[in-house]
Amino acid sequence: MKKKLLVAALVATPVLTYAGVCGWMYAKQRDMLYLPQETKADAKQTDFGIARNGVMLNGWLVNIGQPGAVLYFGGNSERIEDRREDFAKWFPNSSTYLVPYRGYGASEGTPTQADILEDALAVFDQVQARQPHARIVVIGRSLGSAVASYVASKRPVAKLVLVTPFDSMANVAQAHYPWLPVKWILQDRYDQADYLAKYQGPLLIVRAGRDDVVPASSTDQLIASLPHAPQVLNLPRADHSTVATDRTYAKTLSTFVGSAVALP
Template identity: 30%
Template sequence: MKKIIKLILWMISAAAILYVIALCFIYFKQEEFLFRPEVLTEDYIYQFEGEFEEVEIPVDTNISLNGLLFKAENPEGLIIFYHGNAGALDKWGGYASFYLQNNYNFFVYDYRGYGKSDGEIEKTGHLLNDALIIYDSISNIMNEKNPVIAGYSLGSGIAAYVASKKAANSLLLFAPYYSLRKTAIDAMPYFPGNILRYNIETANYLRNVECPVYVFHGLEDELIFPEQSEQLTDIPGTRVQRLTYENVSHNVFGHPRVNSDLENILDDIN
């Protein structure tokens, strides 16, 4: 019996040690889980249809973020877009054509460490504060006081933050999360949510958003569960319209069925 008890205690101790090691690994390596940038060389040449220009926006000492500004022939407005956690502008710039066809100028940029952008993401402020600087810079360049703010996945919370601080015509959220911490808990239910050093509280930001909010979410999304965006519609005082799509997963941004609805929305908001 004593041997069995010792064995059980040893197994519990070993499991506890492994759990602590896993916690430390997640805590110190979480950037590798959250951010999956593609790095582009400085001389990389973007190739897209339509008129566009590369823009470098300083956000900190010796740090500039690389962006692409696409210009429509007869623009009815400006869309500032905050992209997901993977890839770079060589991919994200390809989505501009839909907005150009609907007579909207379109701006998208790479976060720190993505594409041609300088620096690395080391804290939440590097995402949120940079996003405000981007908004101010592009709004001034385009002389647009009331742009449409849009965000996908990781960028949805960033977009909501910007809309809570700045003027916006509308806020478009694709596959949004209630909070980044809740998303981490959904993905790793056996680990405490506060282990995540990065937290973006979409729900809290929406309480201070005055413009109409449109949410687009695939019902087969296994990365950010649809229940999270459903909870966003329950926030008092907000104007959130949620559109869901059967047989659509996390890749809702740019999906043909989503674009069909989005086209009607873009027509209505101007």
Template identity: 30%
Template sequence: MVSYVSVLLYGVGGIVVAGMALLVAFQEKLVYVPVLPGLTKSYPITPARLRLMYEDVWLRSSDGVRLHAWFIKLFPECRGPTILFFQENAGNIAHRLEMVRIMIQRLQCNVFMLSYRGYGASDGYPSQHGITMDAQAALDHLSQRIDIDTSRIVVFGRSLGGAVGAVLTKNNPDKVAALILENTFTSILDMAGVLLPFLKWFIGGSGSKGPRILNCLVRSPWSTIDIIGEITQPILFLSGLQDEMVPPFHMQMLYAKAAARNRQCIFVEFPTGMHMDTWLAGGDNYWKTIQLFFEQNVPEQTEIQSSHNDNDSEEAR
């Protein structure tokens, strides 16, 4: 009987160890999904299909990886805010074009859409270190352009893109005016236990009660919860309460951590918003929320200059 139990335990243990080894070995394929099932890696459409004015932009990340992006403008001389958009995990930037089309119209802004390495037409293979460099290359490109107002660059990240955007915003307080996070997770470490419940005993974020013995093996932890409190720029949190992938309490935790040190944080919930469609489910309120955030935190330079002039006139009197 004892030998039978021992064999059973060894067998179960072996299966668990083998399963974890596979998860560790193929974790990048679980974290990053550049190609949707049944589709190709290429773009199904371009902004031209939606009659959007755009520019193909080719960049080099600091490690030499060639990256592709679309810079979509409301009109040639638009000096409105420029949104540096970081997408969700699955698929490529072409799958976000309909949302971006409405974004440009409703917010009167420009949008820069970056294909992470390994996504769309960009070369390379995705990793946290690599994508962080890609995001920096995109921001550096925007900061050097003379056809936009570089003081009004706003980072907008959804889900995985929120983790990317948070790192970039923290690292560039002088280049990023504000940050918008939508349906973003606290960390991949915490998401491991959400997607694969048995892993929560071995992998977890700073709030986990498990032993977290496998944390050191996770190559892309994307621990947004550990850096959100260091961001000094204004932050808008957009949370879909019906999010079926990232539990909404992740966004609440991020907000609480940020707001403890940053008074320029705003948290807005959308009761029917799911992971990918909060922008659609939120309707008019969604866009008005962002528009108000822009008016309060990234106003037009003409307004600022006018205010200074008025103050100068009053002092002269």
């Protein structure tokens, strides 16, 4: 009897340990998913804002008064204000809006998928109200690619740029934590492939050949799921962090966005 109890205890211990780890990961997942710590900024340094259900989203507006419009959704730990100088040069005929997610930069609140996606629609609507005749190009990088894709599924986006995108956050997380039942416990899934299922507009996808954050298979699955073939820029020497420093990146985005402004 004692031997059976010992065997049962030995079997139960790793099972209970694994269950405990899964429970801890479930409780802490948003702390691990969202990384706003390095992006904090002073709201006094921003020049564009929008109120959302008692939360202020504070960001930056580049090239005020231009006929075109670009809306940029950044990566998970990206200081998007650092893109102002580049975007001013790359998109000279477009006013570019950079608004951090809630809890990021100078924006108030706490990030969740539901709030981030609804905030993104509100920001698009604000841009459209400010520039009712502009063709709005939406650019999203990494986490922002899913946000941009969601906006494109709900609003009249003229063109869409996805930088290091993925098919779903569940697949990305599963690749990083293969020993966890990620698809069962993940709350914020960002099912980007589903968002793009009916998008028919012009689409540019940028891939980093040495991406160590978004698995190549996740990007491949996204591309394979699209209703029509996108334009793809492959940057074989770039990784997830350096993709935007490639000269080809700047030239390709500038041409892609600039042509939207030139269209009637």
